[in-house]
Amino acid sequence: MRRKPAGVRRLSGIGVLVAALLAATACTSGGDGATRDPDPGADIPYREGTLRVLASSELADMRGVLDQAERKTGVKVRATWTGTLDAAELIASGKADGKYDAVWLSSNDYLRLSPGVGERITNETPIMSSPVALGVRTETVRRLGWQPDEVTWSQVHQAVVAGKLTYGMTDPVRSNSGFSALISVASGLSGAQAALTDADVSRAKGKLKEFFTGQKLTSGSSGWLATAYTRRGSVDALVNYESVLLSMNRDSGTGLTVIRPKDGVVTADYPFTLLTSAPQDARESGQALTSYLRGAEAQKALTEQTFRRPVVPSVPPAAGLATDKRRELPFPGSRSVADGLLDAYENQLRRPSRTVYVLDTSGSMEGERLSRLKDALAGLTGTDESATGERFRDREEVTLMPFGSEVKKVLSHTVDPDGRAAALDAIRADARALSASGDTAIFSSLQEAYSHLGRSGSGADAFTSIVLMTDGENTTGAKAADFDGFYAKLPPDRRSTPVFPILFGDSDRAELEHIAELTGGRLFDATGGQESLDGAFEEIRGYQ
Amino acid sequence: MKRIVGIFLAVLLIGGVAAAVVAGRESQVSDTATKTVRGVIGSEKAEFFADPDVVKALDEHGFSVKTETSGSWAMEELTLDGTDFAFPSSTAPADELADKYQVPGTPPRPFYSPLVVVAHRSAAEVLARNGLAALDGESRGTLRMGPYLEAARKERTWQQLKGASAHAELTGTVFIASTDPMTSNSGALYLAAASYVDNGGKVVSDKAAVARTAPLLKQLTVVQGAQQTSSDAPFRDFISGVGNPLVLVYESQVASVLLQKQEVGDLVVLYPDTTVISDHTLVPLTDNGRELGALLTTDTRLRELAVRHGFRPQGAAAEFTTATAPYQAFLNQRLTGVRQAPVPTTEWLHAMAQRARS
Incomplete structure (x- = not known):
């Protein structure tokens, strides 16, 4: 057993992902009238007829079908988007009990392999494939x-x-x-x-x-x-x-x-699955919803709207879906x-990562903010004992680049499988030693991060990425426009390094969104609760 | 039709229960108020209880039945407080539950269904060509358990079978996809049938027989990888055109689709020459549950509706054969040439499942 039971860290991760996805939906769909919860990570008690569903993020495309289901059955789905493996941990640990009524993932195969899950789920009903x-x-x-x-x-x-x-x-x-x-x-x-x-x-x-x-x-x-x-x-x-x-x-x-x-x-066969901890009314609502979704009307709508395959014989797959069979x-x-x-994928098979953390350690970070950052970095680093995905990867080059009025230090370590514990300890020690002082030179520091990655590091063939964590606006050094010009002049292969900014403290959403958009990265929100910074760092790992 | 189910349920949920009560009184079959009866059922009976006609027929007798599904062997682990009945898909888990909840008397078995294997025609034809099956026409046949189990023991692949190369999906080890025998009835009954054959036509009833049959049962199980926990999911995958080419299901699942006049494509029903019959057994946990059990067994209309969902009513074989007469191309109505293997007791079935999954 390699993976740890879900901790609070994981929980907050899901909340952050929700925020990010909802924000993404808002951008791409231009306000489709979807109801958005202001604080989707928060616990809400069960309300009659509204199912709290932990769902795979790609199910966002089922909104049309679910809206129709609500009109027909009176049952509303309030989705919290999650990854399959996170969901498995959450359910196995019992932390989903009382917070969610149902889980709707692309597949329950991994979920079922987790000990302690079997008795927590019931009514698995495949909806489409x-x-x-x-x-x-x-x-x-x-x-x-x-x-x-x-x-x-x-x-x-x-x-x-x-x-x-x-x-x-x-x-x-x-x-x-x-x-x-x-x-x-x-x-x-x-x-x-x-x-x-x-x-x-x-x-x-x-x-x-x-x-x-x-x-x-x-x-x-x-x-x-x-x-x-x-x-x-x-x-x-x-x-x-x-x-x-x-x-x-x-x-x-x-x-x-x-x-x-x-x-x-x-x-994937998308089984709509009830949690055994769900209240009676929720379970009945779940039955009504799945009965509707398995009906011809919903099956026809979902295959035509989302190109998934129907699971009832009376509805043919949408045009464009090949019908010859596969093993x-x-x-x-x-x-x-x-x-x-x-574990093999993470540490041996995939291309290694080169990751630069551009970390705001300006004066305003002093105190609680800095200690949150240190905790988050320590959690991210993990130890030799950490489960797959819960520490820096073997062969990964990790660079911490703390900045104030300018970049203060460039601290690089490569996680060599033979000296893994030492490398992780060194990264954690560097994180612990961070101190706050100076102004906030976001753009100059980002430029240095790109230059650092441009110098050949431990592996030329690596996934490169930059994480930017700041608690304020840019106050010194290069301006946004300067950075735009700098970025435009980079050779194409270096332009492909995305920046993943983290919204934290008093940072400027527009400024950070611009950076994410320019570089092909994505904004993560850590302005939520105590654990949201850990969650954001954690989520970003999937992009590195 | 299913859409109507959805709407009907919705109406009930939004507060139409009162209306249902009125309707029940108007029909004057019952002069008592509607009793809400809650039950946990095997997934293959979910559509029966959701059928508006079943809801109506039950309502006429003053019952409003609310159900949720669970693997039959997993019911033991559920908290059944506030539940009036459990309705697993065979007698063994029913006996366990009856014992656990100290239910007096013999629980009723309103209907039954044999286990069958569904195959796409390409797969069925390849099996027949290689002596693992015998076809009676295009859509029905017999799975020859002896040769099939022998092939499984030898880890035969489709590529080794004559005629498979014409079909892209027929590669890899030949196996029947079944459900997790630790939690789900059909998966456990598959092991019951296979062990009966492997044990020389004798039901497994001691440690030595468990040990003797364990290697084959493990072989049948490990090749499948992760198994589903209810028979509905693999059947849906099959219908959806994905999943394994051979899937173990209840005959009722296929018959139900046929009786609803749904298109089944190139589906072939293979009846194992040694199979196990699933006796759907209702374990009453309250008086209301007990009344429901009796009603499902004796009421002609409810028996007729059970047939509509593909079940064979206990002691009324003609009702099933009449209704399924148009579908003889798929269904072996009289189970000709099918031997029924007895099911080991829970103790031995559990032991076998455990060894198979280990």
Whole structure:
């Protein structure tokens, strides 16, 4: 058992994610009249007819169907977006009891592997399905000479090795689509004939490592991945749910050829699941809702609106969904195989990360703010004993760049698997030694971060990213316009490093949003409660 | 139809209960006020209880039944305070529950259904061509358990079977997807049927037999990886065109879809030549629960509705065969050539499931 039970840290992470997603929805949909909760992380008591649902973030596209369900059944869904693995921990620990009535994830497979979950969930009702597929640019398909319905994972692997294919994929530790892809590709490349075993995983490690050299984009959520893919423009393919890929084609004219590899896929079946702790009325509301969602009207609407596959025989799949069958690759039957695969991905198989933390340690951070920052960094660093995804990764180069009126220090450490404990201890010690003084030179410091990453570090082939944490506005050094000019002059490969700003204390949302937008990053909100800063740092890990 | 269910439930939930009471009185079948009866049921009976006609028929007898679903073997772990009945899908978990809650008498078994395997036609034809199944026409056949279990023991892959290469989805180890035998009835009954065959046609009833059958049962289970906890989910995956090509379900799940005149595509129903019958057994926890159990067993209209949902009413075989006459291409109405294996006691079934999952 590698993963810890959910702690408060995880809980707040979910709250932050909700805020970020709601903000994202607001930006992209231009106010679709969706009701937005001012403080979605807060506990709310059960209200009759309103289900508090812990849900996979991609289900945001079900709003139309759910609104109709509410009109027909009187049952309202109040969703809190979460990742599958976070949800599993939350439920297993009992922390979801009393806060949520139901859970609606892309899949319950991982959830069910967690001890203590079985007796907390009931009424699992699959609503629709969507396999994890590969969306490839049409010109790339042509260049590779692929027959879309004949492509196998081995062919994808060969194209990557030949340098002819790059792709984006979500972080398997935090997102089910990434995890499903990891299982598919591990099955495909190991030649496993049945559910994956530890032996299959170790046999395939060499090929898997090669396969992941082609991964040029990573993300904590499938929504941001799609945005980043469109923005980057230079990545050939995207691993995501078939439904997401087809929706991108419809909504943004992405023109992706959707490939379900011939040697097998892992399919999400979206089981609407009640928590046994839910009040009686909530459970009855849940039954009414699932009865409606399984009816022909909702099934027809959901396949047409979201490109997921219906689960009743009377409703045909929407146009555009291929009907030839694929082998369904089994999900690992034990937690040790599932976690072993995740751990291998995180620490051995994926491209390493180079991460720069640009940290505001100006005078205003003195006191409680600085101690929160130190705690958050210590939590993020983890220890040699930390579970997968809960410490800096093996091979990761971590740079702390505290700043006030200027960058005060550049503190770099690489987490060498042979000296892991020492490296993590050193990062934690550096974080603990931070002190507050000076003004706030946000833009000058960001420029230094880009320059630092430009100098060849421990690994040239790495995911690079910058996290900016500040509690105030820019007061000295380069101005926003200067930074814009600096960024525009960077060579294209360095421009691809995103900045993930964290809104904290008295920082200026507009200023930080601009930075996120300019660099292709994403804003995270840590203005919530005590734990929100930990949560924000934690969420960002999925993007590094 | 399901839409109507949704609307109907909604009406009930929004406060139409009063109206239902009035309707019940007007029908003059019962002069008592509507009694709300709460139960926890196996998922395969959810649509039966949600059927507006079932709701109406129960209402005419003064019952408003509220249900939630659970794996039959998981019911033991639920808190059943305020629950009037538990309705697992076989006698073994029912006996456990009856024992735990000290329910006197024999719990009623209003209806039953044999376990079957659904296959897409491509898979069924490949199995038949390789002697693992025998087809009676396009949409119905027999799964030959002996050869099938032998293939499983040898970890045969589809690629090794003649004719599979024409179908992209037929690769990997040949297995029947079943539910988690630790929590779900159909998965446990699958092990019951397989162990009966593997044990030379004798029901497993001691440690030695558990040990003898354990390697095969484990083989049938581990290849599946993660298993679902209710029979509804794998069947939905199958209908959705995803999931494993062979799925263990209750005959009632298939019959229900057929009786609702839904399109089933290239579905083939394979009756294992040795199978287990699932006796849906209602464990009454209160007097209301007891009355409901009796009603489901004796009321002609409710039996008719049970048939509509694919169940075979106990002691009224003709009611099922008449209703399913148009679907003989799929259903083996008289279970010709199907041997019924007895189910081991809970103790041994649990032991087998545990060994299989370990």
